[in-house]
Amino acid sequence: MILLDGVSKAYRARDGSRKSILRDVSIAFPPGRNVGILGGNGAGKSTLLRLIAGSEAPDAGRIERRCRVSFSMGFSGTFHGGLSGRENLLFLARLYGASPREVLDFVADFTELGAWMDMPVETYSSGMVAKLAFGLSLAIDFDIYLVDEITEVGDARFRAKSSQAFRERLTRSSLILVSHSSATIRALCDCCAILDGGSLTPYDTVDEAMAAYAALMGVSHA
Amino acid sequence: MIRDGTGQEDPAALASLVRDDRAEEARARIAAAWERGEDTPALRLVALLLGMATPRHEAWTPESLAPLLRTPLPAEPAGRLAGALNRMAEAPGAEFPRIEAACLLLQAEEPHWAEQAMLPLWPEGGTGPLFARVLSGIWAVLGRQRQAVEAAEAAVRLDPRAEEYLIHLAGLRLQQGAPGAALLAAGRAIGLAPEHAVAWRMASAAHLALGQVEEAIAASRRAASLSADQVGFAEEVLVSSGAEALNREHAPPPVRVEAPIRETPAWARLPASLPPPPRAMLGTLLRTRARIVDALMLREARTQFTHSRLGYAWALFEPITHVFILFVAIGIMGGSRAPIGDSLPVFYMTGVLPYLFFCHVTERGMHIARDSRVLLSVPVVTLGDIAAARLLLRAATDVVVFLVTLTAFIAMGIAQLPNDPLSLLAAYVVLFVLACGIALANMVLSELSELPERVWTVSLRGLYFVSGIFYHPNMMPAGIREWVLWNPLIHAVEWVRQAYYPLYVSPYLDVEYLLRWALATLLLGGFLVAGFHRRLRGAT
Numbered sequence: 110m111i112l113l114d115g116v117s118k119a120y121r122a123r124d125g126s127r128k129s130i131l132r133d134v135s136i137a138f139p140p141g142r143n144v145g146i147l148g149g150n151g152a153g154k155s156t157l158l159r160l161i162a163g164s165e166a167p168d169a170g171r172i173e174r175r176c177r178v179s180f181s182m183g184f185s186g187t188f189h190g191g192l193s194g195r196e197n198l199l200f201l202a203r204l205y206g207a208s209p210r211e212v213l214d215f216v217a218d219f220t221e222l223g224a225w226m227d228m229p230v231e232t233y234s235s236g237m238v239a240k241l242a243f244g245l246s247l248a249i250d251f252d253i254y255l256v257d258e259i260t261e262v263g264d265a266r267f268r269a270k271s272s273q274a275f276r277e278r279l280t281r282s283s284l285i286l287v288s289h290s291s292a293t294i295r296a297l298c299d300c301c302a303i304l305d306g307g308s309l310t311p312y313d314t315v316d317e318a319m320a321a322y323a324a325l326m327g328v329s330h331a
Numbered sequence: 332m333i334r335d336g337t338g339q340e341d342p343a344a345l346a347s348l349v350r351d352d353r354a355e356e357a358r359a360r361i362a363a364a365w366e367r368g369e370d371t372p373a374l375r376l377v378a379l380l381l382g383m384a385t386p387r388h389e390a391w392t393p394e395s396l397a398p399l400l401r402t403p404l405p406a407e408p409a410g411r412l413a414g415a416l417n418r419m420a421e422a423p424g425a426e427f428p429r430i431e432a433a434c435l436l437l438q439a440e441e442p443h444w445a446e447q448a449m450l451p452l453w454p455e456g457g458t459g460p461l462f463a464r465v466l467s468g469i470w471a472v473l474g475r476q477r478q479a480v481e482a483a484e485a486a487v488r489l490d491p492r493a494e495e496y497l498i499h500l501a502g503l504r505l506q507q508g509a510p511g512a513a514l515l516a517a518g519r520a521i522g523l524a525p526e527h528a529v530a531w532r533m534a535s536a537a538h539l540a541l542g543q544v545e546e547a548i549a550a551s552r553r554a555a556s557l558s559a560d561q562v563g564f565a566e567e568v569l570v571s572s573g574a575e576a577l578n579r580e581h582a583p584p585p586v587r588v589e590a591p592i593r594e595t596p597a598w599a600r601l602p603a604s605l606p607p608p609p610r611a612m613l614g615t616l617l618r619t620r621a622r623i624v625d626a627l628m629l630r631e632a633r634t635q636f637t638h639s640r641l642g643y644a645w646a647l648f649e650p651i652t653h654v655f656i657l658f659v660a661i662g663i664m665g666g667s668r669a670p671i672g673d674s675l676p677v678f679y680m681t682g683v684l685p686y687l688f689f690c691h692v693t694e695r696g697m698h699i700a701r702d703s704r705v706l707l708s709v710p711v712v713t714l715g716d717i718a719a720a721r722l723l724l725r726a727a728t729d730v731v732v733f734l735v736t737l738t739a740f741i742a743m744g745i746a747q748l749p750n751d752p753l754s755l756l757a758a759y760v761v762l763f764v765l766a767c768g769i770a771l772a773n774m775v776l777s778e779l780s781e782l783p784e785r786v787w788t789v790s791l792r793g794l795y796f797v798s799g800i801f802y803h804p805n806m807m808p809a810g811i812r813e814w815v816l817w818n819p820l821i822h823a824v825e826w827v828r829q830a831y832y833p834l835y836v837s838p839y840l841d842v843e844y845l846l847r848w849a850l851a852t853l854l855l856g857g858f859l860v861a862g863f864h865r866r867l868r869g870a871t
Contacts, residue, residue, distance in 0.1 A: 112601060112602075112605070114601060135601050136599045136601070137598070137599055137600060137601050137602065138599075139598055142598050159708070162710050163710030163711075164707070164708040164709070164710055165708075165868070166865065166868055168865075173608070175608060178710065180708075180709060180710065184708075186705055186708060187705055187706065187708065187709050189630065189634055191634055192630070192633060192634065196630075196633060200626055200629065200630045201709070203622060203623075203625070203626035203629075204622075204623055204626050204627075204709055204711055204712060205711065206619070206622060206711075291522075300596065300598055300599075302599065311595055311596050311598070311599030312596060313596040313597075313598070316491060316519070316522070319519075319522035319523075320515070320518045320519035320521075320522040320523075321518060321522075322522060323518050323519070323520075323521035323522035323523075323525060324514065324515075324517070324518025324521065324522075324534065326521075326525075
């Protein structure tokens, strides 16, 4: 369960004006619910995910996480280019308090990177980095996964394998997903919330949210 | 009155009887006609449509139908109508023959008959969405708005994913004068088919009816951009919205209908009461932090010198080089006797090493926040962890360098083991606390401006000369010494020397004074960090 209680967050835009991402938002993300988040470009969806993850602190209000919340799925920014894949994994496994041995074994087996595991990450192709990041997300047992757009990597076989592994994980973990693709949200989520103009409006069904979202987009972006 | 001159039931008259409230009458009349022995194709057609059992099965043909219809159908639809009627007669419970027949009857301008063709299966349930949609259309033609909306809603309920049903519903709602409901339906249609021009048109019309002029114009433009057919409509919206705006200027302000307040779905509601999270034990907390700082130190150690192996070598040889440069320089200037002990290099070492330790730790504090953006995005990592990892690692590196230097000097035969290792350790711990406080302050201040870094670099150079590194305070004039003793660093150096040399007791060392300084800088650093915490995390 993740609770947002009266959370506000604003950014200072380049021209000096303040842009509100969240204004006094209260919402709960209960366990067992896969929530899709819709919002226009620049509405602050990624910031919202960072707030939920704890990568960023809110300006006001309280965010409480009563479970293990993942880093943004597939986010590879925390990898150090000069370190090998193995060293990076060891580091992050230690940070998250997971067993380094198990994480290493799982990721090596899952990503099939083989000897590349001992090469510096800066020598990897972007697909390999993405595989490593995805493998790490799965290697650690999070209760809630945060996903900012599902990006698919690797060949068809690897994609099928990842997708299956991810769906399997979703049987015991839940998901907060930001996506532009209504098909993805429909496929993975059972409810939805729309982020717009500083408020986060929850909807009971994906259909309702999609309809409201379409109307909203028609109003402000036609 | 509905009989014509020949005494037979007139098809047109029967058709007009077939209205919702007079269908029973029509049934009665047909039954009566049969009893009288009358039996015309018209009677049988109406009886079939009404779902009555006919005495004789009629195989409908386009020719036999033609005289019964108000508007003769062209050959092809007429054939389809005949086929549909025949299938209806065979399977009165089947939906699709009735749908087809009804659509063709509409084409023949017999909406009442079309309605009757549908009614036997309505609303007994079990009909598909298309059935409801067609019936809704028929009712709309007949002007029965309420029923049309009901059927349209049923169609949407039965198939929520068909945008056409939603657009139809939106149109009905608009006619009904319910623009809010129309907008909702149009919005759902757009959600399903964002490129559907008519859906946008409906949304625009609904916005206009709601007085939301800008939105109406935007949506109509969207419709026009999707389909050239809607260009005219977009222009109309522009014109009528102009009129609307004019009207509004003169008319009293419209009564605004408040949108119903949406209730938050149950899943998203904050629980009314939540047991407080179990308090983590202090031991667990400390273990977690230790684990994280440990991981960060390992990473820091692994990455610190990746860019230059030379940097690593320099860290190792800096103090020794420093000591020998001092030795040579001061030797040339004529000083040659060590103020304490027998060896000048060892005397210099005991000053240079604590001084460099202090420099390195305090300088390491600079730009920690700026350099740590990436690590800070890992939720479990705090700025405190990173600062702790960096400063501890830097201190540990310098301690190792101390041991290496000392070992080298011992190997050269000019130095011996420290006289009081515990006291030496205590001196280093206090020096570390002092340096940490300043490092934290540096961390904050370097984030605010470039100036502090320069000021501190210059200050360190200055401190070099007033910290008793290459001389003993004894060698200073008393007036100057009084001032120099305000510098906490000289006390640290004195403490290190007192701990190192067997017989030396510093006449100037004031441990309590040094402790006060250490505590004060630590508090200062702590307050600065607390005060600028947000800025440190958020600065780019």
